[in-house]
Amino acid sequence: MSSKTILVWFKNDLRLTDNETWFRACEQGDTVIPVYIFDPMQFQKHPLGFPRTGSFRSNFLIESVAALKNNLRLAGSDLLIKIGLPEFIIPELVGNLNVSDVYTSQEVTTEEVGILESIKQKLEANRVDVKEFWTSTLIHYEDIPWPIKRLPDMFTQFRKEVERESSVRPLFALPAVKNFPAMQTDPVPTLEQLGITPSITDARSVINYSGGEAAAQNRVKDYIWEKDLLRQYKETRNGLIGENYSSKFSAALAHGCISPKFIYKEVKKYESQRIKNDSTYWLIFELLWRDYFRFVARKFGSKIFQQKGIRDKSFPWKQDVQLFETWRLGQTGVDFIDANMRELLATGFMSNRGRQNVASYLTHDLKIDWRWGAAWFESQLIDYDPCSNWLNWAYVAGVGNDPREDRYFNIESQVRKYDPKGEYMNLWLRGSDSKIPG
Numbered sequence: 001m002s003s004k005t006i007l008v009w010f011k012n013d014l015r016l017t018d019n020e021t022w023f024r025a026c027e028q029g030d031t032v033i034p035v036y037i038f039d040p041m042q043f044q045k046h047p048l049g050f051p052r053t054g055s056f057r058s059n060f061l062i063e064s065v066a067a068l069k070n071n072l073r074l075a076g077s078d079l080l081i082k083i084g085l086p087e088f089i090i091p092e093l094v095g096n097l098n099v100s101d102v103y104t105s106q107e108v109t110t111e112e113v114g115i116l117e118s119i120k121q122k123l124e125a126n127r128v129d130v131k132e133f134w135t136s137t138l139i140h141y142e143d144i145p146w147p148i149k150r151l152p153d154m155f156t157q158f159r160k161e162v163e164r165e166s167s168v169r170p171l172f173a174l175p176a177v178k179n180f181p182a183m184q185t186d187p188v189p190t191l192e193q194l195g196i197t198p199s200i201t202d203a204r205s206v207i208n209y210s211g212g213e214a215a216a217q218n219r220v221k222d223y224i225w226e227k228d229l230l231r232q233y234k235e236t237r238n239g240l241i242g243e244n245y246s247s248k249f250s251a252a253l254a255h256g257c258i259s260p261k262f263i264y265k266e267v268k269k270y271e272s273q274r275i276k277n278d279s280t281y282w283l284i285f286e287l288l289w290r291d292y293f294r295f296v297a298r299k300f301g302s303k304i305f306q307q308k309g310i311r312d313k314s315f316p317w318k319q320d321v322q323l324f325e326t327w328r329l330g331q332t333g334v335d336f337i338d339a340n341m342r343e344l345l346a347t348g349f350m351s352n353r354g355r356q357n358v359a360s361y362l363t364h365d366l367k368i369d370w371r372w373g374a375a376w377f378e379s380q381l382i383d384y385d386p387c388s389n390w391l392n393w394a395y396v397a398g399v400g401n402d403p404r405e406d407r408y409f410n411i412e413s414q415v416r417k418y419d420p421k422g423e424y425m426n427l428w429l430r431g432s433d434s435k436i437p438g
């Protein structure tokens, strides 16, 4: 019998624990070659002038890939790192390394799906199989109670039926690692090699984000167990300042440094060992929102990026660059909006409360094309996830999964409720590092 060489293409699943793609490759291959590709298209400039992946996320990504390489080496394997277009690099590697199968995670958004389709076509002639594994959600795609075409258009219906009908699959353990062929591997690129200008760390950042699987698991341990913050998550989650008001799991989840199933299992353990309450339920509720947006993206394809959105709704959106720039740089003159936008600009993060307000302000007050706001978030957010970002934007803008016509946030009443003493606005408008960066 001929030996099986499997190429594992890591993408937004930068972990070894609970990663079916990696697990199956180690189980089924005689030789397993892990690969990560930095795609220059992801670092090119948006027509509005900023890079599609800005410095904060690029940095987190570099750290996560470096951590993956390190973990693989410790386990007796290694990671091939390439810079270039995957549609050319994967077929080239397959040819040069005598690969029989390619294993990778299944993506749902148009660009990623298009790239994989083009790779599949190129590999078909060589009779090389591409196998995709669903690794990104809490509830497996095959376990939702509808065919994707009939996925409910309202979250509440989705959640209720999933809670009744579906369950979370067990975690995949760390597999025994297979042979890595003797060859030279390149180091992880620097920001400069990706064409990205580094940014200065701002002391007011909510948390010191570090990429990689160990950092992600440490944050879970710290937030849930050591600081014991989960018991009050529902009461604190609308906060604005510091690392403790919410989990800050999003960046690790977006890059796949941790799986939502891993977090779920920790929550269940916490519920049995410490306390089960509304807060423990609410963290899982939020993870279901994340799942939902991924399934919606799968259902609607490229529509999630289009101006009319999944509801096919036309609005007279403005494309006024000057007005957009006042918003982007935190110079609108509306303090709560400016404080949030400056936090995003200086740190790559903004709270959920902030995101809802600035998105509402851009789309309902300034009436600027919602896709511009989504594009700026894509550039700037450390935790950018195409499904969560574009569908949350569409939701606030009135072209997404929301039965309400107008999801308008009244800034004055939001300030009264969430920043009554003006501490957050002071921090970002008058704080010690308050010069406007960028």
Ligand SMILES: Cc1cc2nc3c(=O)[nH]c(=O)nc-3n(C[C@H](O)[C@H](O)[C@H](O)COP(=O)(O)OP(=O)(O)OC[C@H]3O[C@@H](n4cnc5c(N)ncnc54)[C@H](O)[C@@H]3O)c2cc1C
Binding pocket: 237, 246, 247, 248, 249, 250, 251, 253, 254, 283, 286, 287, 289, 290, 293, 350, 351, 352, 353, 355, 356, 359, 377, 381, 383, 384, 385, 386, 388, 389, 390, 392, 393, 396
């Ligand atoms: C306009 C807009 C854009 C957004 N863009 C993104 C994005 O690109 N990436 C991203 O991960 N989240 C996005 N969100 C959702 C949410 O703001 C962040 O997930 C959250 O603020 C991250 O902080 P946390 O991990 O401390 O969240 P927590 O409150 O601790 O929540 C736990 C986890 O649940 C998930 N989650 C929570 N709220 C949402 C939500 N509304 N939609 C989807 N998942 C959610 C996240 O994975 C999060 O890490 C966006 C929200 C808005 C309104």
